[in-house]
Amino acid sequence: MTRLPSAKIRDSLEQRIVEGELGIGKRLDEAELSAHYGVSRTPVREALQRLAESGLAEHLPRRGTFVSAPSLSELVEMFEVMAELECMAVRLATRRATNADIDALTESNEACRAAFEAGDTKRYYELNATVHRQIYKMSGNSFLAAEAQRLHDRLRPFRRLQLRVRGRMGESMDEHNIILAAIRDGDVQKAIDTMRNHITILGERFNDLVSGFNLLMGQNNKDKPS
Amino acid sequence: MTRLPSAKIRDSLEQRIVEGELGIGKRLDEAELSAHYGVSRTPVREALQRLAESGLAEHLPRRGTFVSAPSLSELVEMFEVMAELECMAVRLATRRATNADIDALTESNEACRAAFEAGDTKRYYELNATVHRQIYKMSGNSFLAAEAQRLHDRLRPFRRLQLRVRGRMGESMDEHNIILAAIRDGDVQKAIDTMRNHITILGERFNDLVSGFNLLMGQNNKDKPS
DNA sequence: CAGAACATTATTGTATACTAGAAAATGGGG
DNA sequence: CCCCATTTTCTAGTATACAATAATGTTCTG
Known part of the structure; x- marks a missing residue:
């Protein structure tokens, strides 16, 4: 050991x-x-x-x-930064990707689709994380990859609720497809724009998060000081 | 206590x-x-x-x-992320800045110029850090501000290398002026572009090269301090 | 009965003692 | 003189003991 x-x-x-x-x-x-x-x-x-x-x-x-029990505004701020890191990763990944990278990403995305079509939410959730992790790695910047992964993990308890919203999984899947295609075509701007929309929580997804957040806060803050 | x-x-x-x-x-x-x-x-x-x-x-x-004794490639990676966070901060700051913010920033920048013209390198460094910290705060995203400040501090021992590579303090001062003017004019793109150039050590193409080099070498030499 | 002062309890923070593993020193053989 | 095995020493890792303070409970007073 x-x-x-x-x-x-x-x-x-x-x-x-x-x-x-x-x-x-x-x-x-x-x-x-x-x-x-x-x-x-x-x-x-x-x-x-x-x-x-x-x-x-x-x-x-x-x-x-x-x-950690971040406030709603802190959560919004963290997602805003997360979006930026994801965009940076996909921007660099699009420029630096090798064919092997793209093949591996395609494979992961297909596995993701399989889980989605099988309705296996838990597995989709795991494979979704894998796809994102691959993109971090593809950026060629291991420091960025580590930071993005760190923030991703930190937000994971909150993202899970977001994904459980009805219809969100299919949307997420579509966005993955668009991003993958953009990487393959070397269309940096399209990859970035789609990714930002993929991550950002404002808009209709904002309310989804708020409800999920309140749900979480209601359960476990019994022994939390204030 | x-x-x-x-x-x-x-x-x-x-x-x-x-x-x-x-x-x-x-x-x-x-x-x-x-x-x-x-x-x-x-x-x-x-x-x-x-x-x-x-x-x-x-x-x-x-x-x-x-x-921590990061390797050169790790440093390049960290500066690449730093540039992105600075760009994000200045992008949000340009959109969200109040007149009071801009006045305060102008004041700090003038103090910076005074130190520069007096040839007081140490003081210039300190005030330079103040200007950047103010921009972080102006982003209106306190999580971003904290993360940017954290990375800024971590890179602080190495920032003198940046100046050595780039040449003189004067360039840095000029860039500050351009960024400040862009914020004042609400010219987001100009603020971002100048900031990225301001932070990045040798430009994105150099970073691409380092990234590719690491790919070739397998990035496995992580030698330890004596 | 309410509330405050006091005593009690529980838990965190720090010091010290002990264990284990790695670096350095030692020493014998080539 | 150098190389390698063994021993020694030094430092990090953990356990335990103790101190300090916040949380809790109790009792006394109005």
Whole structure:
């Protein structure tokens, strides 16, 4: 085992947060987590510090660490930045893509379509993330890829609700097709424009998000301080 | 004292790194820092974990924590992302700026020019950072502002390289003037174009080249500090 | 019964002690 | 003199003990 327990705990907590097991606003109790992972509080605390630094959790001095509960305006801001990073990635990807890249992306997109047509929401959701991750990588800028992935993960609990809105999955699929075609044709502007629309939450999707947000906030803020 | 020692140590280390007191690749010894700050290793370790998470330091399991020493290609990638965030900020700022914002920005820019004309390089750097920070804030997106500031700080030790490559401070000053005028005129495209040129080290085609080079080389040489 | 002051409890923050693994030192053989 | 194996030492990682403070409960007073 080359990886440190504290690092594994940090990653485990990140995953449990983005997958929704640890809901928005939930208190991350040090003693409880120590027992859960079978270690002392020390590595748990270090994991929590890192989560807080990454923005996934929020640390209140002498009060505890909580899964980040961004306000609606903060959420809108984060999606605005996310859109910009996605546009940058697809812009660079369109310019720098190799044929192998495009083939791989086409394959992922087909798998995505299969999940969509089979009505497998969970699988579509996973494959959708894969497509986006591939585009990040195709940008040829690994720092951008890492930052985009980080923000993507952080927004994941909120994006999931967005995708569950009726009809959104099909729209999303269509947009993927357009983006893929634009990359293949080297049509940078079309790729960017479609991507921005794909990510941006304002407009009709804005209300979808708001309802989802309120839904989330209603459930798990029982022990969240204010 | 409402702020925790661990948080203050983290911020102190960040400042000492971006100001160059703790040089690139320097080992951050836990015992040494404990003595320096008059605390035990525990809060020091927590501070180091956070620095590593933010990217300013790099943590090697059972070997120690070091001030991040990014490779040249990683630096190019980070500057490429920085350029995009700056462009986004100036795009939003141009659309959303109030007259008071523009006045304040003009004032900062004049102070910057004074330092430039006085040949006060250190002060020019500081005021230059202020101008950029003001533009981040003017974007009206506080999340973007925070992320831009974070990356700006992280790149601060390397920004002198940028000036060396580009030549003289005067060019940078001219670009500031053009950007400010574009914001005042509401000329979004001009503001963006100038800003991208202002930030990017050698231009996008150079970045494309580096990207392609990394593809060829497999980007696997990640040598570690001594 | 309401509310405030006090005592109690629980949890975070820090210090110290201990463990383990990697770098450095040592020493023997070529 | 150099190379490699062994030992030693040093530092990072973790556990535990303790201190400090916020949250909670209780009791006394009006």
